[in-house]
Amino acid sequence: MNDVVLITGATSGFGRAAARRFAKEGWSLILAGRRQERLQELKEELSQVVPVHTVALDVRDAEAVKQAIADLPGEFRPIKSLINNAGLALAPKPSQEVDLADWHTMIDTNVTGLVNVTHAVLPSLIEVGKGASIVNLGSVAGQWPYPGGHVYGATKAFVQQFTYNLRCDLLGTGVRVTDIAPGMAETEFTLVRTGGDQAASDKLYSGTTPLEPEDIAELIYYTASLPAHININRLEVMPTRQAWSAFAIDRD
Ligand SMILES: NC(=O)C1=CN([C@@H]2O[C@H](COP(=O)(O)OP(=O)(O)OC[C@H]3O[C@@H](n4cnc5c(N)ncnc54)[C@H](OP(=O)(O)O)[C@@H]3O)[C@@H](O)[C@H]2O)C=CC1
Numbered sequence: 001m002n003d004v005v006l007i008t009g010a011t012s013g014f015g016r017a018a019a020r021r022f023a024k025e026g027w028s029l030i031l032a033g034r035r036q037e038r039l040q041e042l043k044e045e046l047s048q049v050v051p052v053h054t055v056a057l058d059v060r061d062a063e064a065v066k067q068a069i070a071d072l073p074g075e076f077r078p079i080k081s082l083i084n085n086a087g088l089a090l091a092p093k094p095s096q097e098v099d100l101a102d103w104h105t106m107i108d109t110n111v112t113g114l115v116n117v118t119h120a121v122l123p124s125l126i127e128v129g130k131g132a133s134i135v136n137l138g139s140v141a142g143q144w145p146y147p148g149g150h151v152y153g154a155t156k157a158f159v160q161q162f163t164y165n166l167r168c169d170l171l172g173t174g175v176r177v178t179d180i181a182p183g184m185a186e187t188e189f190t191l192v193r194t195g196g197d198q199a200a201s202d203k204l205y206s207g208t209t210p211l212e213p214e215d216i217a218e219l220i221y222y223t224a225s226l227p228a229h230i231n232i233n234r235l236e237v238m239p240t241r242q243a244w245s246a247f248a249i250d251r252d
């Protein structure tokens, strides 16, 4: 029987690249995201290689998440690896100019959504035990503050601490938990963050060498496929051409 991985946010970026990476190694795929057509396209591509089950799902909806896991065909149980990847940033401007709704959307998706999926999948992961894993997509923004990072960075700080606390509770079950915290990577992330401003997205990534979705997919697969006795707690990764900046000073 194939190992089974559930990837949230599989319709784009890291999630889609991870789906292709796991398929290459013969894992059965459960792919989730809101955009049904994208899921269908990916299913057509990857079901040539491995069994694929798609679920059009909004991770913010706890009941829908629970039902989707309860409705999984037998072939897609138990889940050995959960890739908690669905997430987004919004409103890259000062906190005092942000719509409250954008803060709520980030919290509902990056925190509540991740928690919803984790809670629904935990029994399956524990059933697998040794070798099972949860890979959470955090961000450098969870550790390092920057202007316009406000609630996005705070949600990713939550992801890091939730990862560590899960590790404590899952000790003895064999289930591993990892926070992968990337820096700048070229996906649809900035398009979403800027409310669909393609020029702003292109500008951010131009003239430098950002991480690519396949780079992160490789690290996700690596983390989930390590020997069962190894748990990477946190993996922070940046492009070579990105680093931190100096403290900002307000002067007279
Ligand atoms: N790109 C970057 O620079 C970095 C990204 N990250 C994190 O990596 C993760 C993936 O981002 P990335 O691939 O770059 O971005 P993309 O925008 O390319 O992909 C985001 C994915 O999340 C899904 N998603 C968003 N909201 C929901 C929701 N409510 N329910 C279900 N799925 C949802 C989207 O699917 P759909 O719209 O179809 O629902 C999409 O598949 C995110 O958690 C992000 O915060 C971390 C560090 C750096």
Ligand SMILES: O=CCS(=O)(=O)O
Binding pocket: 138, 139, 140, 141, 182, 183, 184, 185
């Ligand atoms: O999480 C995304 C990377 S960054 O925009 O915060 O650097």
